[in-house]
Every structure is written in C-alpha cells, then in structure tokens.
Amino acid sequence: MVTDVMAHLRRFHLNSRRAQPIDRDQRNTPGAYWQIDADRVDDFQRCGYRRRHFFPHRSFWLPKCGPDGFRLANWMCGIDDPNAMWEIVLYAAPELAAEFPEDLFFDNELIWHQQQFGLPGQVAGVSVVLDGRTVWSLTHVSDLVQRISRHREHKTHVEKRFKGWNHLLLNAVLHFASAHGAKRVRLASAAVAARHTDRARRLDPTIFERIYDHTINSLFEPRRRGVWWYLDLRAVRERIVVGQRKRYPSSQTKTICICHDIERGLGHQHDPSFARHAAEGSGKALMTMRQVEAELGVRCTYNVVGLLMPEVRSEIELDGHCVAFHSFDHRIDRDHQLERCRELDYRIKGYRVPQSKLTPELSDHNLLFNNFEWLANSTASLRREIPILEGSLVRMPIALDDFSLHTGEQSWEEWETMALEEVRARDFVAIGLHDCYAEHWLPRYRGFLIRLQELGELRTMDDVAAEVTLGSSG
Numbered sequence: 001m002v003t004d005v006m007a008h009l010r011r012f013h014l015n016s017r018r019a020q021p022i023d024r025d026q027r028n029t030p031g032a033y034w035q036i037d038a039d040r041v042d043d044f045q046r047c048g049y050r051r052r053h054f055f056p057h058r059s060f061w062l063p064k065c066g067p068d069g070f071r072l073a074n075w076m077c078g079i080d081d082p083n084a085m086w087e088i089v090l091y092a093a094p095e096l097a098a099e100f101p102e103d104l105f106f107d108n109e110l111i112w113h114q115q116q117f118g119l120p121g122q123v124a125g126v127s128v129v130l131d132g133r134t135v136w137s138l139t140h141v142s143d144l145v146q147r148i149s150r151h152r153e154h155k156t157h158v159e160k161r162f163k164g165w166n167h168l169l170l171n172a173v174l175h176f177a178s179a180h181g182a183k184r185v186r187l188a189s190a191a192v193a194a195r196h197t198d199r200a201r202r203l204d205p206t207i208f209e210r211i212y213d214h215t216i217n218s219l220f221e222p223r224r225r226g227v228w229w230y231l232d233l234r235a236v237r238e239r240i241v242v243g244q245r246k247r248y249p250s251s252q253t254k255t256i257c258i259c260h261d262i263e264r265g266l267g268h269q270h271d272p273s274f275a276r277h278a279a280e281g282s283g284k285a286l287m288t289m290r291q292v293e294a295e296l297g298v299r300c301t302y303n304v305v306g307l308l309m310p311e312v313r314s315e316i317e318l319d320g321h322c323v324a325f326h327s328f329d330h331r332i333d334r335d336h337q338l339e340r341c342r343e344l345d346y347r348i349k350g351y352r353v354p355q356s357k358l359t360p361e362l363s364d365h366n367l368l369f370n371n372f373e374w375l376a377n378s379t380a381s382l383r384r385e386i387p388i389l390e391g392s393l394v395r396m397p398i399a400l401d402d403f404s405l406h407t408g409e410q411s412w413e414e415w416e417t418m419a420l421e422e423v424r425a426r427d428f429v430a431i432g433l434h435d436c437y438a439e440h441w442l443p444r445y446r447g448f449l450i451r452l453q454e455l456g457e458l459r460t461m462d463d464v465a466a467e468v469t470l471g472s473s474g
Contacts, residue, residue, distance in 0.1 A: 053164025097121030
C-alpha cells in the first residue's frame with residue numbers, strides 16, 4: 001500500500017494543498033493552532049489514510065507536559081528538561097463537536113485527564129518530547145473514545161465519528177516534528193507503552209497493539225529499534241497533511257481572581273490560641289462566603305489544605321468553584337507535601353504555596369513530576385505580575401492578601417482602597433483571602449465583590465491557566 005501511495009503522490013500537482021514546510025518565523029508564534037476542515041479528506045486519502053478515519057479537526061501544540069508527561073519522559077527516554085516537554089491536543093472542529101451535547105466533553109469521569117482547557121470537542125492528546133533533532137512520541141490517549149461506554153447513548157455515534165483519532169494524532173505528531181526541524185521521530189511501541197501504564201488498570205494488550213503498533217505500520221514502513229518505532233522524516237515528509245494556521249483569540253477583559261486559602265488554624269500552629277479560634281469559626285465563614293458568591297454568581301478558587309480536602313471539597317465544587325491544593329498540612333518544615341496531596345487526588349491542577357515560601361521540595365521538577373499544571377504564589381516570589389506558561393508550568397502571581405488585616409497594619413477601608421486601586425491599574429489581579437482571617441473582611445465581602453464586578457471579570461485560576469496555556473500554543 002505504501003508504494004501505491006507514493007506513486008499517487010508523485011502525480012499530485014505541485015500547486016495542490018499537500019504538506020508544505022512552515023515558515024520559520026511562524027513556528028513558535030504563541031497562540032497558533034492548526035485547522036483541517038472537512039474538504040481536506042481527499043488530501044488525507046492521497047497520503048494513504050482511509051476516508052473513514054478522517055474527521056475535521058484542530059490541533060494545538062502546547063509547550064507543557066501532558067498528563068504524566070514529565071514522569072513518562074523521565075522513565076521512557078531519560079529526559080527531564082521541562083522546556084523539552086510538549087502536549088499535542090486534538091479537537092473536533094466546532095461544527096462536528098456541535099453534533100454532541102457540550103456537557104459530554106466536560107464530564108470529568110469521561111474525559112478523565114481533563115485536558116479540554118475550556119474548549120468543547122477535545123478528542124485526543126499525546127505527550128511528546130522535543131530533543132534536538134529527535135521527537136519522542138509517548139502516550140496516545142483518547143478518553144472520549146476509550147471511555148465512551150460510560151455514556152452508552154452516545155457510544156455508537158462517538159465511535160463512528162472519531163474512530164480514526166489515532167491516525168490523525170499521528171499526522172499531527174509528524175507535522176509538529178517537521179515544523180520544529182526534527183529529522184526523526186521515535187514512537188512508543190505497545191510494549192513500552194504498556195510497561196509504563198498504571199498497574200492498577202486492567203490492560204487489554206490488543207488495544208495497545210492497535211494504538212501503538214498497527215496504526216503506524218498501516219500507514220508507513222517504520223523501523224523497530226528496541227521498544228521504539230523509528231521514522232525518518234525525510235521519507236514521510238510528502239505525506240504530512242498540514243492544516244490552516246489560525247490564531248487563538250486572547251481575552252481582552254480585565255481578569256480578577258479571588259483565591260480563598262482554606263486552612264482553619266493549621267497556618268497558625270505557633271499560636272495555639274488563635275489556631276483554636278480560627279478552627280472554630282472557619283466552618284461558618286466558609287458557608288457564608290459560598291452563600292455570598294452564589295447570590296452574585298461569582299466563581300472563585302479555593303486553595304484547600306489537603307487534610308481538610310475530603311471534608312469540604314464536594315460542597316465547594318457543587319457551587320462551580322475551582323479547587324486547588326494549599327499543601328497537605330501547611331507545614332513548610334515537612335517534605336512529601338506534593339506526594340501526600342496526590343494520594344488524596346491525582347487530577348487537581350493547581351498548587352498554592354503556603355506562606356508564599358518556595359521550599360526546595362517545590363521545584364519545577366517535583367511539581368511537574370507530580371502532575372501539577374499551575375503554581376500560585378506572591379508576585380514578589382514569582383517575579384511576575386501576569387500569569388505566564390514557563391517551563392511547562394503556568395505561574396499565577398497573587399498581588400495581595402489579607403494578612404495586613406489580621407495584623408492590624410491596615411483598616412478595612414485602607415485595604416479595600418488599595419485592592420481596588422490595584423485592580424484598576426492592572427489587566428490581571430489575584431487577591432488572596434484566608435478563612436482564618438474572615439472576621440476582618442467577610443462582613444464587607446458582598447459589597448467588595450460588587451465593586452470588583454464593576455471593574456472586571458471574576459474568574460477561577462483553572463480558567464485563567466487554561467486560557468494562558470491555549471494562548472501559548474505554537
């Protein structure tokens with residue numbers, strides 16, 4: 001079949017829409033994605049793909065780790081440079097995604113890895129490593145297709161429309177490699193992919209063989225080197241289908257994030273009297289702040305100490321808020337905070353640093369190895385005033401908090417004036433509020449939120465991190 005395809009391609013006119021090299025100046029321009037519309041099916045067929053495997057789609061190249069991507073890059077190819085990590089995410093084109101209920105794409109038990117970044121239609125994704133002139137393609141995953149039995153009413157439709165997800169994802173990997181000047185692509189075989197899959201899962205070897213071995217061999221003539229398939233890009237460049245380059249629109253709205261640090265008295269263990277006082281009042285404070293936010297339609301970010309997470313998480317998420325970790329026990333003198341958080345939940349994306357003190361444990365390496373996608377800390381510590389995706393991690397600066405109210409350094413009127421001036425002066429402001437200091441601000445909280453709503457849009461840090469990530473696509 002490969003020989004027939006190459007003969008067909010030689011007859012393909014030079015002015016047709018086959019794969020073309022990407023302008024070097026456009027390769028790493030932030031905010032770009034690649035769209036392949038329904039009328040490109042003939043191009044895919046000329047390059048050896050089956051028509052039934054095609055669907056119109058968009059691909060984003062995100063300069064970040066995919067789920068477990070940093071860990072897998074360490075284990076599978078011995079690479080631990082955060083700047084070498086990428087995730088390619090494949091979305092159905094909007095008109096195709098509209099055939100399905102939008103809620104389907106945001107069901108966290110279906111789309112388990114939660115790599116939608118706020119966009120409907122996410123179909124598949126792959127973690128890749130850009131290592132000089134070599135691209136390593138690690139795990140190919142489609143939660144939508146592989147877990148659709150949880151929604152049997154959509155099973156047939158999903159499987160029919162998206163059956164070729166891995167073929168199109170492979171084309172996106174080859175396009176990415178070619179655009180970044182790679183000479184070769186190494187793709188995981190079923191053997192190495194299964195070896196590095198969670199042992200708690202019941203593995204079906206035929207699924208791994210179909211995804212990792214059959215797809216590439218049905219389209220190309222790869223060489224096998226150990227547990228990796230090897231493709232020379234010079235031999236396949238004519239068969240890469242390139243989409244139309246589009247720009248992802250960035251938000252032009254002033255963004256405000258309210259971040260609640262839920263820690264009760266755990267942040268004041270050096271002051272037992274205040275710790276008891278905070279623990280006694282935090283439950284009522286949490287309920288009141290949720291009520292105020294619900295009345296105003298405000299969604300916030302709740303950074304919760306891990307020890308408290310099982311008790312409060314469900315009620316916070318019920319209101320549509322974002323939940324992040326605020327360490328495991330708020331002890332900056334104890335290690336293994338990240339690991340103990342992950343024992344509680346493996347999918348929460350964010351981590352808020354306690355006391356704004358970056359301990360040695362909170363290195364980029366450790367955060368990425370434990371699958372965190374964003375880190376929130378003071379602007380002084382991060383040396384950033386706006387969120388930025390850097391080294392595979394979104395840095396979320398917090399401009400001010402309520403500690404000066406607790407110490408009495410500022411009155412409420414002084415603090416509110418400062419906060420509102422900060423919001424007026426910047427396009428992005430994150431404000432930290434503690435449950436243990438709620439008596440200083442909660443009686444005025446409703447009016448404060450109303451004034452903030454008049455100045456900008458209140459959003460969660462998960463939402464902001466998603467937008468920053470998509471805006472960094474290139």
